[in-house]
Amino acid sequence: MPLPFLTADRAFEPAAESALPYDDPDRWRRPYRPGPWRVGGAALVLLLASFALFGSVLVAVTGSLSTAGVVLGVGLAIVAGALRLLRMGVWVSGRGLRRTGFLVTRTVPWARVVSVRTVQQPVRWLGLPRTVQGQALVLVRKDRRPEDTPPLLTTHGLDFLGRPLAFDRAADAVEAWAAENGRG
Incomplete structure (x- = not known):
């Protein structure tokens, strides 16, 4: 079964008219793979969900269907949370x-994007309040000041902690999408 939220950039030979490797530029795609911290966290959450779902079956067998329904709802909410955790990140398309x-989820049309660039700045470590020095991919918009916009990607986020080359590839891919679609 294909999992479209796990798709990432692939090796390609760019076409003459476009630097982007995709046939359908209007389809939303993440130009990088989710990192091991994100996938591992989602796996642990799904493990918790399996216990909740198994617990709902046990409660249903012992006789309390209303309680089993509540536990089943909690288990399904945990599964939905794990899937949402996997979908988090930056997605690009021709739009x-x-x-x-x-x-x-916030969408910014390319018409409102001034630039997308990589900067050296203090970034949050795994999304926690602690900051460390790192790189961030920032979005400069026409309608907002740069300091009002949170970074799109950081070297110390769930997807790129300990993987600086993956961050560089992802930042280059997002910058290429911005350059390609900013011309029109």
């Missing part, structure tokens, strides 16, 4: 740039 968070 714009989409930053998917756990609860909120």
